[in-house]
Amino acid sequence: MSSGSRVSSSDPAFLRRVANGVTIELRVQPRARRTMLGPVTGTLRASVTAPPEDGKANKAVIDLLAREWHLPRSVFEIARGAGARDKVLGISGEPDAIAQRIANWLRQRVGNHG
Secondary structure, rough: OOOOOOOOOOOOOOOOEOOOEEEEEEEEEOOOOOOEEEEOEEEEEEEOOOOOOHHHHHHHHHHHHHHHHHOOOHHHHEEEEOOEEEEEEEOOOHHHHHHHHHHHHHHHHHEEEE
16 A cells, blocks of 8 residues: 555545545634534635634644544544644544545535535
8 A cells, every 4th residue: 555645536625545544634713703614615624713822723623523523533633734724634544434434524514516
């Protein structure tokens, strides 16, 4: 198995499969009015009410993703952008299973409208 990233044609633009899981790119809005997660024109956006101090917003993002995708918090790590709004998160586990879980969540979110 290659250690490089690979893309399946069915994967959303923000997701890359890697040997030990997947990575996702997302844009975070700290201090939002409400916590929410959703796709916006090919990008994954996470809004959290937590402030961006002392890692609080990062923890809130991981909590949100874990809850939405029904994954344990322990499988998430911030790979890049810990102090930035644009982040890359790693999710460890079986890449195909994680990608399918996220694809199912995305289909439920956007419905059949595109």
